[in-house]
Amino acid sequence: MRVKYGEMKALFTDILTRHGFSPEKAEKVAGIFTDNSCDGVYSHGLNRFPRFLSYVKKGHVDPAAEPALEESFGAFERWNGNMGVGCTNAVAGMEAAMALARRHGIGCVAMGHTNHWMRGGSYGLQAARAGFAGICWTNANPSMPPWGAKTPKVGNNPLVMAFPYKDVCFLIDGALSQYSNGALDGYRMAGARLPFPGGYDKDGKLTTDPGAILETGRALPIGFWKGSGYSLLLDAIGAALSRGSTVPEIGRASGEIGVTQVFIAFDLAKVSGEEYVAAMAERLIADFKTAEPAESGVPFHYPGEKSAATRKENLASGIPVNEEIWNDVLKMKG
């Protein structure tokens, strides 16, 4: 079943306005959730909407709160998310980082006391579509053990990088676990095994069973010891800059709330010029595309290429939905 972009966005907007969101904010948030599904990140679009709304109902996410600048240090600003809506807070964070970069070449915003940003790639794309290079990350619940240990102590702390390229973008948006919780959920719902081992089962064995990993909460870091190391560092840097919560502090909260995020923007047009940057990206991809496919006739993609193609297809033909979830959300219209 496919649903038109406008129809999905209108439904989300309608539901959100019934749950304390101003019309303007409801439309923004609805747009982000719809974009996520439209780009093929179903785990953080429609499929995540019911859980997001439950967090609003529980009071974990305050739809009326706005993020606020706490302290400014030139090219770096500390913001407080005030436990508001993660995705609109993140848009404000990247917007402020871009404004700083326009003045200083680079800009950075660290935001504590914010909430889950859903698809981190959204904020990378926000920067790249405006001609900036963007780097951002978030911390999260403990979901991976330190390398050499069993107990989940570090987050899968997604790290996002984006870069302008023609009418699409280079985009990498990855959890530091081999599979994000959203991806594990997706495979589990589809009754599928993971293509590669993604974590440990209750006997401490590496497994491709997504349900077994969600049960133990022991995801495998990318690059084994490397992903676990990057995770601790991103957590420390974010928490120090924002004065917000660390991963273990989030783990002690009632749900994955009050997280810490960092947004870095580089004004490429200012420092190197649009034409220079566009020509460099063109050369880079021209070379990239001369690689021989691993399987003859099976195309390979630069990061961000597939989601851009999915977006185009879903805008034209409607967004594929899990019918059960779609019907559940339809009922929320009241």
Place this chain on the structure above:
Amino acid sequence: MRVKYGEMKALFTDILTRHGFSPEKAEKVAGIFTDNSCDGVYSHGLNRFPRFLSYVKKGHVDPAAEPALEESFGAFERWNGNMGVGCTNAVAGMEAAMALARRHGIGCVAMGHTNHWMRGGSYGLQAARAGFAGICWTNANPSMPPWGAKTPKVGNNPLVMAFPYKDVCFLIDGALSQYSNGALDGYRMAGARLPFPGGYDKDGKLTTDPGAILETGRALPIGFWKGSGYSLLLDAIGAALSRGSTVPEIGRASGEIGVTQVFIAFDLAKVSGEEYVAAMAERLIADFKTAEPAESGVPFHYPGEKSAATRKENLASGIPVNEEIWNDVLKMKG
């Protein structure tokens, strides 16, 4: 066989002064190579010294060149490495990023036309020991295929993050391939297999044979498609900011020369205060250390902990050396 820190540094200094290095620069470079071996990164200390010197002799690395500021944009500066010595250029890059961060909270230097920085962790530690959080990366020769392809097109582009912690530091210094070329070399020299598959053999099969991977030049990215994606993004961002070479452009040069590096520093003392940062790091590690070891009685470590312990041991007992390489370098004394 173990060699005293001072003896190794004196030997390097002596040799370098015979190859066009000023006494001051010879001592700096000798210190960096000795530190790398002292910290246990033998692949980029003594073991790498002969190859480094061969690059100097071939004229790929100019011992007299100094890096220079090209253009300043507030908190961001573009530098030109002038094909000088990679490791002293990198020290200058991080130093300049830290100076910018002192004024603006965050500082960033992008440097093109520089050379291999040996151990990237050196420049992370440089920042963290001064109380800064540091992030830096370099690009490199093409050594990994895009995900879904066979031909090496992206670099293993090491990404470094460091953070101050007591008299040590949190430090992650990882190639985006599961094993760096230096690590593959180390396993090969020791006649050992890799603990995990690290790339493809000539039949396109994943292998733990380091020699087979060095032969095909097809290393496995960390996180499969993720590492390959981060690599392209780091290359694009670095090359755009520095106006330096991209990975495919380095691949067409005669050796891994003229690379592009980015240095980002955050002045933690300025933006959050030393005490706040130290207490946060202390809480983070206190929790981290409560994890249950994967194997009972086998300790696990935070990133940077082991190299700090190795340093302490090697300062006290001497630095372990491969006798053959040590004797080869002794002969260079002339």
